[in-house]
Amino acid sequence: xxxxxxxxxxxxxxxxxxxxxxxxxxxxxxxxxxxxxxxxxxxxxxxxxxxxxxxxxxxxxxxxxxxxxxxxxxxxxxxxxxxxxxxxxxxxxxxxxxxxxxxxxxxxxxxxxxxxxxxxxxxxxxxxxxxxxxxxxxxxxxxxxxxxxxxxxxxxxxxxxxxxxxxxxxxxxxxxxxxxxxxxxxxxxxxxxxxxxxxxxxxxxxxxx
Numbered sequence: 063x064x065x066x067x068x069x070x071x072x073x074x075x076x077x078x079x080x081x082x083x084x085x086x087x088x089x090x091x092x093x094x095x096x097x098x099x100x101x102x103x104x105x106x107x108x109x110x111x112x113x114x115x116x117x118x119x120x121x122x123x124x125x126x127x128x129x130x131x132x133x134x135x136x137x138x139x140x141x142x143x144x145x146x147x148x149x150x151x152x153x154x155x156x157x158x159x160x161x162x163x164x165x166x167x168x169x170x171x172x173x174x175x176x177x178x179x180x181x182x183x184x185x186x187x188x189x190x191x192x193x194x195x196x197x198x199x200x201x202x203x204x205x206x207x208x209x210x211x212x213x214x215x216x217x218x219x220x221x222x223x224x225x226x227x228x229x230x231x232x233x234x235x236x237x238x239x240x241x242x243x244x245x246x247x248x249x250x251x252x253x254x255x256x257x258x259x260x261x262x263x264x265x266x267x268x269x270x271x
Contacts, residue, residue, distance in 0.1 A: 091116055092203040092222070093132050094162040095194075099210045103236040105192065106184040107144070109133075109204070110161040114177030118202065122179060126152070128202050129181040136193040136228065148183040155180065163207050163218045190236035193229055200225040208232060 098106040111128050113119040119128060129150075134141040144150065156176050158167055196204060206229055207220035221229055 091118055092205050093128060095133065095204050095206040096161050097206065097208045097232065099208060099212070099232075099234055101212060101235050103187045103190075103234050104184065105187055105234055106182060108161060108180050108182045110158075110178050110180045111202075112158075112176050112178050114156075122154075122177075125179045129179065131197070132200070132202065133194045133196050133204055133206070133223065136195045137189075141195055141197065144183050148185040150181045150183050153180050153182070154178070162205070163220055166205065166220070187234045187236060189234075191231040191233050193231050194223070195228040196223045196225050198226040 094110045096108045096110070098108070100106060109129055109132050111119055111125040113121055113125040119125050129152075131143055131145070134143050135147060136142075155178050158176055158178065161178070161180060194206060203225075204223045205220060206223055207218045209218055210216050212235060223229060
């Protein structure tokens, strides 16, 4: 029922405003996907499942299964599983506050013990924007939200993805190839100049001796 009510509210609001989950007074019946934007086109995606307060997830085995292929990267016309992008790491914890936007935390986070498992993937994006998509037939909705590490005070942006949904394009801190080339060339010139200086200094010292 809570899942249906959440979907109805999202549709009525047109995706602009989502009522705080605290209004429902239960654990989150969705997966929380935290996307952290890092410098130099790096991103970290942390998807959390609650199998202590989510009736749709019975135990840790069901939680791990839900996190195996929750959403995928869209590249051109291809959906790429996260497992092909990076190797996932897993952690068990009860820290909802770190892995969900503050306004959408379940209201019982203090009164009820939540057992959470988080799968994390980290990679460097090959493109200046990334798009996620939920394959059709998925049981668990995903609350995708972003945190910009270069601007931590900025409010998080979020979107609720249902089965078959595609996210908006998310801009990463991508460095154009020519700027990377400039940086590499500058570093190479510095190393060569330093090597020449040390070599010349060593030669002069040898002559002096």
